[in-house]
Amino acid sequence: MSGTTILSVEDLDVFYGASKILFGVGLAVEKGRTLALLGRNGAGKSTTLKAIAGVAPPRRGRVRLGTRELAGARPDAIARAGIGYVPEDRQVFPMHSVEDNLLIGAKAGPAGQDHWTLQTVYASFPILAGMKERRAGLMSGGEQQMLTIARTLMGNPEILLLDEPSEGLAPIIVQAIGELIRKLRAMGVTIVLAEQNMHFCLGISEDAAVIDKGHIVYRDTIQGLRANTEVTRRYLAL
Template identity: 80%
Template sequence: MTGGTNGSTAGDVILKVEGIDVFYGASKILFGVDLEVGRGRTLALLGRNGAGKSTTMKAIAGIARPRKGSITMEGQNLAGERPDIIARAGIGYVPEDRQVFTMHSVEDNLLIGMKKGIRGQEDWTLERVYDTFPILARMKDRRAGLMSGGEQQMLTIARTLMGNPDVLLLDEPSEGLAPIIVQAIGDLIRTLRETGVTIVLAEQNMHFCLGISEDAAVIDKGHIVYRDTIAGLRANEEVTKRYLAI
């Protein structure tokens, strides 16, 4: 693995992934993946399509169970636990395919996700969500299935925040969206970062991550091949050409 300083270790580590192997059937997808995420920081997990980004996110969220390794949140090993237990431990997961409840209203989708945080915090309420996502306030009575892809992406992020997570996992939030919506999602992530939320962002689009993330890890063929700050990655032409160029 290449890289100078490990930017993701800056500050207090809130989430640590150590040596996880993940299989889909007989096919091994992740090979000893290691990640560290500093409290209040934003880590971009970058790689081409099929590199293992989404599988890493699913493993952290409990959807893909590792056969080996540990996933530690605030000192608690969550590897192999059910997704609901992991969510209650403070990890919120926004999947790449959005998964809204299409027949329910926007507000019902938000209420479905509502719970107190691990320390009993209720930082994210309906009122705060509507202040942060004014488009959702205007559409609160609309069926989620009638929303555009970008609007659904906003809704899934907001629904996850209603669970008051300490760590927010965003899987390919810019994928398939119009440039103006991608910009809005980027602005939203910057706003969330300023509130102190710890974010792990899985993305193919390095340019999308440049103004959002502080730290970066690059995954290729199920291996973490580079870790540094996002600025360090941007300056490393060899790594960006080898692992991120389309």
């Protein structure tokens, strides 16, 4: 990697009550690239994204978006600074329409950018354009996943955090989510993707980090990880 670092995470410690979950986690994400954060269930992937987004505030460490320090800031301030977080459990507003869900997330980006509007979202997510009046609670799991990604993009973030976007979805929907992420990557969107499924990440990520028991244990390109059978067997094999 040799580009401009947009997100820098250093020495993050996170606790849930008295239990320490993350131990000095560090990551660097380059602008316009996709980083896959891989690990088994319970390894600390979701907690890492929650710590970056301010949902699980770190006890120690730094989170910088560009030159701005965000560790310890409130989640709404972190969102306004340019970090878009798509949670694992989707969290749509079930009684509201698809379009209302999108409008709830609408805001200009930290530099006033407004690329993502209803028009550009519907152009990039045509499935949502065809169900704009449908209540979000009546959508399938895959449709809700697309809606939550689109709603987050409506906030015009600098970087997109995706927590387990393929989990619990049918293979054909996982394929559609993968195509969507590839499309976003081609548009220059910077993405951190927390996943258990390395094979899902192979065609959509350039860089990889592996987390195990709250520690980052490996960093490389995704192809370097694919070739490292010792790391994949030790930390990713089911």
